[in-house]
Amino acid sequence: MTAQPAPGFGAVAEIASAVRSGELSARSVLEQALRRVAELEGDLHCFNTVTVENAMADADAVDDMVRSGIDPGRLAGVPVALKDNLCTEGIPTTCSSRILAGWLPPYDATAVSRLRRAGAVPVGKTNLDEFAMGSSTENSAFGPTRNPWDTTRVPGGSSGGSAAAVAAGMVPLAFGTDTGGSIRQPASLCGIVGVKPTYGVISRYGLIAFASSLDQIGPFATTVADAALALEVIAGHDPMDSTSLDLPAPTLLASLSDGVSELRVGIVEDFLPDVSPECRASVVAAGEALAAAGAKVEDVAIPEVLLGLPAYYLIAPAEASSNLSRYDGVRYGLRVDGPDSETMNSRTRGEGFGAEVKRRIMIGTYALSAGYYDAYYGQAQKARTLVIRAFEAAYRTFDVLLTPTTPSVAFPFGSKVDDPIEMYLCDLCSIPSNLAGHPAVSVPFALSPDGLPVGVQVLAPALGEALMMRVAASLEAAAPPGVRGPVTP
Amino acid sequence: MSESERLISPEAVRHVARLARLALDDDEVALYAVQLSAILEHFDAVRRLDTENVPPTAHPLPIENVLRADTEVPSLDRATVLAQAPSAEGDRFRVPRIMGEAP
16 A cells, blocks of 8 residues: 655646647647556556547647647646546547447537637546446446555545546546535545535536536546636536526636635534544644634534435435436447337346446435325425525525535445445535535545545535635645645555 | 335335336345335435425526527537437337337
8 A cells, every 4th residue: 555645747737838838748748647547547447448549639739739829728738537427529438337338429528628628638538436326436337446545445436537547646637526525525535636616617518417406517636726727717607508607717716825814614513423533633623724824713513414415315316317217228328129118228227227326216216206205305305405594504604614525534445335325424524515506625634544635625605616715725735745646556 | 024124115126116117136126125225214314304384495506497599500410329329220219119019
């Protein structure tokens, strides 16, 4: 185990600036990324597909633009990794599921096209828990991703491949999706920064849907500034997504170093009894660091946040059972034939989906079925209202809230995968923000006694990204050395 | 038989699997009967919650129906789309029969 600090790429803004000025070629940056991928991919399995040829062509196109005096954009030459549930035209997009094996999307997701338009160079599609359902990547049909800090442990999930790729220094920037914590939890377990933006800030056109009232796309990076830059580039209204907010992209970098003086920070007490000692201690230490930087830090009880987990595990599966009904063996992906269409549909889905996806479809279908709808799904939607109201009340007193990101550090493979409830508990602290549609960020803040990274989570009200990222930047500045990637396994 | 095993029977699992169009084998039915019961029991706090006068939330933000301008725009090329289908014939997706044999 004993991961060693790795040199990495340096600040994303500096890479882009050097490429834009012609001082550094996009090709050479890409080659650094591909060398690192070649060196470590066998150990870590971050990627489902590495798109070497496309990446070379994209990097050369960026260099050609620079030579012709055209500015390729704010992410010029920055290698990025994309979670394999983001559609990429002509490049396999599998959701780590057998049911989509061989499928080639006919278009790019808006997030992907905006990255490419800003000069970023996608290097491949990263592994995930099948259809983003899980907290360890063990639910991938193509095998798990390993945590670069300790390869006997999970990287978290569901965006585990993206998190591990950044944490191992393969790419400086990666993208994931967060429905109940799938960006923040792996960011915490891998010692990097992960952001779930406000619902509607980033277009989901071309994101393969899991739970549509909860899903959001967001960035992974080694620093708060890199994540903020990535958000500025991909956010903003998109007419192709009817849930996209009709607002310009937020301005985050300009206020990132404004500090936390006089900000009111609430430490949410209610999660603390249910998290491990190191996760609890790091939240307390983070509160002390913010107080030392001039914030007014107090404990706050918001007991309704504990309704989040049970409400989520009825709402998300209900939405998933509906969204995943499209995988029927008719239009794309796997077909397992049968004598009639219904048998063909059922066999295709029975063979194409893995155990966790089937489990969630079953929970969701049950919660929506006649006789149970009001008792389960209807009640969960009302619990969701209670969570939102409790946050509204808390934000009358506090500017931001501080919580653990996860109940524990990275856990060993196999330790939770056969016990669905144990796995679901990983999302305890991250789910309430999804239910409320609020932004949240995980920042590396400590190491456990075993040398594993521990993140803390900053929550803000809807569209509070600028304030949230400022607080995250203060925490980053106060964190002890050695708590964040990149590392070499 | 424990409390959780009674909550969802194997027959109920088969019924839900049929609704969800999931072909499950007997081992899966037995496993899901136990697991779904345990999951619903674990999350029972929600069912027992007092929610009188609490409205449901279906979506986190107030959003309205969004319509684009009523103008023709190109859509995906039919041949490209059909090329991804497991089975196609002419301009259509091909599927096994959907009705029983005529009497």
